[in-house]
Amino acid sequence: MNQHQSLDFQEQEFANILQKTIDLVLEQYAKVDQQAGFHAISQKDVAAWFDEPLPLLGHDPITLLEQVKQQVLDSATGNLGPNMYAYVMAGGNQISTIADFLTSTINQNATKWHLGPAMTEIEKRVIQWTAEMLGYTPDAGGVMVSGGSAATLTGLTVGRNVFLRQHNVNKHGLFGLRPLTIYCSTETHSSTDKSVALLGIGTQYLRKIPTDDQFKIDLGALQRQIEQDIKDGLEPFCIVGNAGTVNTGAIDDLTQLASIAKRHGMWFHVDGAYGGLVSSLPSLQEQYKGMELADSIALDFHKWLYQPFEIGCTLVRNWDLLRESYFKQADYLDTSLEAKSDRLEFNEHYFQLSRNAKAFKVWLSLKAYGFQKIQAMMQKDLDLTRYLEQQILDSPDFELKSRSDLAIACFRYIGQGLDENQIKQVNQDLIAALEKDGRIFITGTRLRGEFVLRACIINHRKTRASIDYLLEVIRDVAQHLRASASQHAD
Numbered sequence: 291m292n293q294h295q296s297l298d299f300q301e302q303e304f305a306n307i308l309q310k311t312i313d314l315v316l317e318q319y320a321k322v323d324q325q326a327g328f329h330a331i332s333q334k335d336v337a338a339w340f341d342e343p344l345p346l347l348g349h350d351p352i353t354l355l356e357q358v359k360q361q362v363l364d365s366a367t368g369n370l371g372p373n374m375y376a377y378v379m380a381g382g383n384q385i386s387t388i389a390d391f392l393t394s395t396i397n398q399n400a401t402k403w404h405l406g407p408a409m410t411e412i413e414k415r416v417i418q419w420t421a422e423m424l425g426y427t428p429d430a431g432g433v434m435v436s437g438g439s440a441a442t443l444t445g446l447t448v449g450r451n452v453f454l455r456q457h458n459v460n461k462h463g464l465f466g467l468r469p470l471t472i473y474c475s476t477e478t479h480s481s482t483d484k485s486v487a488l489l490g491i492g493t494q495y496l497r498k499i500p501t502d503d504q505f506k507i508d509l510g511a512l513q514r515q516i517e518q519d520i521k522d523g524l525e526p527f528c529i530v531g532n533a534g535t536v537n538t539g540a541i542d543d544l545t546q547l548a549s550i551a552k553r554h555g556m557w558f559h560v561d562g563a564y565g566g567l568v569s570s571l572p573s574l575q576e577q578y579k580g581m582e583l584a585d586s587i588a589l590d591f592h593k594w595l596y597q598p599f600e601i602g603c604t605l606v607r608n609w610d611l612l613r614e615s616y617f618k619q620a621d622y623l624d625t626s627l628e629a630k631s632d633r634l635e636f637n638e639h640y641f642q643l644s645r646n647a648k649a650f651k652v653w654l655s656l657k658a659y660g661f662q663k664i665q666a667m668m669q670k671d672l673d674l675t676r677y678l679e680q681q682i683l684d685s686p687d688f689e690l691k692s693r694s695d696l697a698i699a700c701f702r703y704i705g706q707g708l709d710e711n712q713i714k715q716v717n718q719d720l721i722a723a724l725e726k727d728g729r730i731f732i733t734g735t736r737l738r739g740e741f742v743l744r745a746c747i748i749n750h751r752k753t754r755a756s757i758d759y760l761l762e763v764i765r766d767v768a769q770h771l772r773a774s775a776s777q778h779a780d
């Protein structure tokens with residue numbers, strides 16, 4: 291190693307480290323089809339691997355990578371493979387892995403144009419492509435953010451600020467304002483609650499509107515609540531629509547929401563973190579009508595676009611809206627260069643100053659695979675979900691609890707001859723038992739208070755055989771649970 295001049299290695303030594311890394315990466319893909327959902331290693335054991343003092347002296351990188359293989363790679367939760375069904379874990383893709391590696395190699399800071407010229411132009415281009423995928427305005431402004439939560443916070447920040455500007459808060463101050471109210475369905479993701487708290491709106495003013503039998507917002511109840519709030523002297527300012535809820539994939543009537551928002555002069559934000567990017571599929575055109583009317587849209591590329599974590603995006607109708615919220619003059623961030631050119635400065639359009647060049651992996655994978663191929667994978671995931679639903683309907687020991695147009699199925703194991711209490715118990719117990727078993731990874735949720743298993747199927751590596759295996763493993767673990775419950779009862 292070149293010990294005194296920098297942290298860099300001699301060329302051959304670096305090449306050896308890279309080769310070892312490539313071997314580890316290839317090994318991940320060699321067995322990806324059989325990747326376990328979870329490795330049941332105790333928290334204490336995992337903590338113990340890393341329980342050591344600050345290393346003052348360096349270790350041989352090849353030996354270290356061997357340790358990384360055993361303690362980090364081999365214990366990793368199976369997000370790549372076909373046995374992951376929990377939350378929304380989309381499996382990543384190989385081209386983006388390479389892109390992330392190259393991105394950190396050149397270490398561009400996607401904040402000011404001249405700190406990453408190509409990366410800035412690529413991010414702008416990805417934003418334009420994203421607007422095109424969604425049928426949103428071609429002039430859309432946008433920014434890559436960490437994920438759906440940050441994307442909703444950004445959209446709602448802009449919406450709140452536009453509203454405050456319209457009410458001339460700079461002159462009259464906040465204290466002359468009536469409380470702002472914001473509306474969404476009871477199925478809306480908790481990131482909206484977090485944003486509302488962070489933005490100082492207050493969660494007591496977040497109106498959670500009930501849903502219909504398909505878990506879509508009840509439009510009549512929404513209108514009644516808005517009218518009541520106006521009567522009560524409150525200031526309705528925003529509606530958050532769901533373009534795919536996290537629980538069941540329900541898509542609200544976005545056209546109606548846009549028109550209610552317009553009627554009352556409200557901002558219309560769409561949470562498309564789960565479902566927004568699948569809207570381009572011909573099979574889903576009808577369901578997503580109205581999304582193009584949103585004032586802001588939150589998206590997650592680490593869901594339907596199969597990107598590795600983390601990358602989300604906020605779209606707004608034009609760049610000025612972002613800049614109004616985020617531009618801050620500072621002497622050390624000279625703005626004279628862009629004034630004379632078309633340079634776009636992302637730091638003026640987002641809260642962060644330093645930013646990694648997230649859009650590069652989206653750009654490279656869209657170029658390498660082509661959007662049509664990615665769309666084919668999306669459609670395959672939808673088709674596999676319909677297959678899972680059918681398998682559940684055809685199995686006397688399972689019960690389907692929700693249907694959606696997207697890639698989520700909620701269901702319960704009902705066994706044979708179990709009463710309702712036993713069914714409730716076995717489904718609750720299944721989550722921990724399946725984690726311990728590790729073959730597949732699935733979590734649950736509550737639908738109108740009832741606990742259900744929830745399978746999310748966004749992974750281009752899944753096949754019908756993976757779906758069959760899911761039900762087979764759940765059945766197997768449930769039967770073991772029931773057998774030990776009856777032994778205890780005896």
Ligand SMILES: Cc1ncc(COP(=O)(O)O)c(C=O)c1O
Binds near residue numbers: 437534562564565590
């Ligand atoms: C509908 C919805 N909104 C927001 C989020 C939050 O996204 P993230 O985890 O990327 O912050 C999710 C995540 O699953 C989601 O499904």
